[in-house]
Amino acid sequence: MSQLSVLDLPQLYTKPSAEAILETLALLTSAPPSWDYESDSAANDGSNLYTRKDNEPRAVRIDPEGVTRYLTSIVSNSLRWIQDEEVKEEIWNQASLRLSERSGRTARGDLTRQFTIPTSDGSFELSIHEPALTGDDLGLKTWAASYLLAKRLHLFHLTTQGQHNKPRVLELGSGTGLVGLAMAGLGADVVLTDLPSIYANLARNAEANASVLEQNGGTIRTGVLDWNYPRSCTLIPKSVIDTNSDGEVLSEKFPLILAADSLYSPDHPRMLVDSIVAWLSEDGSARVIVEFPYRDAYLPEIANFRQRMTVAGLQILDQGEEKGYDDWGDASKDDDGLVTCWWSCWGREVPEQNP
Ligand SMILES: C[S@@+](CC[C@H](N)C(=O)[O-])C[C@H]1O[C@@H](n2cnc3c(N)ncnc32)[C@H](O)[C@@H]1O
Incomplete structure (x- = not known):
């Protein structure tokens, strides 16, 4: 699995498209929706091979260094180059969610x-x-x-x-x-x-x-x-x-x-x-x-x-x-x-x- 640095993600000064930002925010999710992980070979046979069943396996891993700063920069940016107000709201919501997930279960x-x-x-x-x-x-x-x-x-x-x-x-x-x-x-x-x-x-x-x-x-x-x-x-x-x-x-x-x-x-x-x-x-x-x-x-x-x-x-x-x-x-x-x-x-x- 390849590992990206936060610098490889779309940088706001380049005015990335709303789609690109939302895709990146989806990649940064750390919430396990249902924990339903199973063995690779046969389900429930007690073996020790694991994949994510409910999520597609992440194709890339992102180095956590700097991710919080990246998310904060999205939440605090006016995103002027994106015209659709609803899409902007969605981006801010997703970035806030990623931030709270990174604060652990308590948040x-x-x-x-x-x-x-x-x-x-x-x-x-x-x-x-x-x-x-x-x-x-x-x-x-x-x-x-x-x-x-x-x-x-x-x-x-x-x-x-x-x-x-x-x-x-x-x-x-x-x-x-x-x-x-x-x-x-x-x-x-x-x-x-x-x-x-x-x-x-x-x-x-x-x-x-x-x-x-x-x-x-x-x-x-x-x-x-x-x-x-x-x-x-x-x-x-x-x-x-x-x-x-x-x-x-x-x-x-x-x-x-x-x-x-x-x-x-x-x-x-x-x-x-x-x-x-x-x-x-x-x-x-x-x-x-x-x-x-x-x-x-x-x-x-x-x-x-x-x-x-x-x-x-x-x-x-x-x-x-x-x-x-x-x-x-x-x-x-x-x-x-x-x-x-x-x-x-x-x-x-x-x-x-x-x-
Ligand atoms: C880490 S949690 C595990 C809960 C659950 N078995 C699970 O695995 O999801 C430990 C559990 O032990 C309970 N516990 C701790 N001390 C206890 C005590 N003195 N008497 C009864 N239960 C206790 C806690 O309230 C808690 O529900």
């Missing part, structure tokens, strides 16, 4: 996007709302690991159609709910959980997707489960406006626990493993499936998690790496937010048989 306001979740014989769509971001509420965004895990779930063959005893699943740190909702869309009974500050948006997404989940035979409950108090989970009544109902306290254990992108503080491995131990069924077929991005700053947390899971009597039954996109990075670095994630499926250690 983009709220958004709702569609995610396609593969099943063993087709796919279904989930609609996920992400509010405009405030402060440190990481759970209001949808992260690369969760989309990768949501797309991978069907490969574990955890549900079968028309199954009488649907798998009961608990998701820890659900955020916007993509993983848990995908699991319910595969026909499971899922409890999505997170902190109180994340809960309202999680419940909104559960309601927004209720009909597709029902059609697919799954159910959703949502609750507050803070890993600081790993043994306590309060289910929130279905209607978010029903503030008079007391929340039901969850008491059952789960044969399957899911979590994505949940290790980003030194305390998280301990808290997450304590929560897993508190809620995982005792039986030998119980499973924990997690997916975490390899972020340089948190590699020790992944090692710590693995060690604590082993001490808790769980072992890795299957694992792998794959790549996905976080669209919240610093767009000026122009790395497209590509992250490598590690997924793993854990089960209870099988005691060695004495001869």
Whole structure:
């Protein structure tokens, strides 16, 4: 792929045509519309080759150096040589949009996007709302690991159609709910959980997707489960406006626990493993499936998690790496937010048989 410098773009002193400016602004887009990236070979086979499915692959890459200045110069230019006022407005709008995209997710306001979740014989769509971001509420965004895990779930063959005893699943740190909702869309009974500050948006997404989940035979409950108090989970009544109902306290254990992108503080491995131990069924077929991005700053947390899971009597039954996109990075670095994630499926250690 060739790389252009900002000096190769149409310069305003040459009075470029409106068409040329708009084409350039389209090239400078850094917003991933739906994150739907797939493997090159066969869709959803878990291999590590990636192309953009929803966008044409970019034929050129533009060196980010100087791009912000270039965009600002368009926004502040009167574009006198362009006669059509509507076209001028469109150019200024597009340039402003490119500027806000380059400020990262925080500048983009709220958004709702569609995610396609593969099943063993087709796919279904989930609609996920992400509010405009405030402060440190990481759970209001949808992260690369969760989309990768949501797309991978069907490969574990955890549900079968028309199954009488649907798998009961608990998701820890659900955020916007993509993983848990995908699991319910595969026909499971899922409890999505997170902190109180994340809960309202999680419940909104559960309601927004209720009909597709029902059609697919799954159910959703949502609750507050803070890993600081790993043994306590309060289910929130279905209607978010029903503030008079007391929340039901969850008491059952789960044969399957899911979590994505949940290790980003030194305390998280301990808290997450304590929560897993508190809620995982005792039986030998119980499973924990997690997916975490390899972020340089948190590699020790992944090692710590693995060690604590082993001490808790769980072992890795299957694992792998794959790549996905976080669209919240610093767009000026122009790395497209590509992250490598590690997924793993854990089960209870099988005691060695004495001869
Ligand atoms: C990086 S986000 C990942 C969200 C979602 N799983 C995803 O991948 O899109 C981490 C999530 O863990 C949740 N979390 C952090 N600390 C928590 C705690 N003490 N108890 C429960 N959830 C917590 C956050 O609220 C947030 O939703």
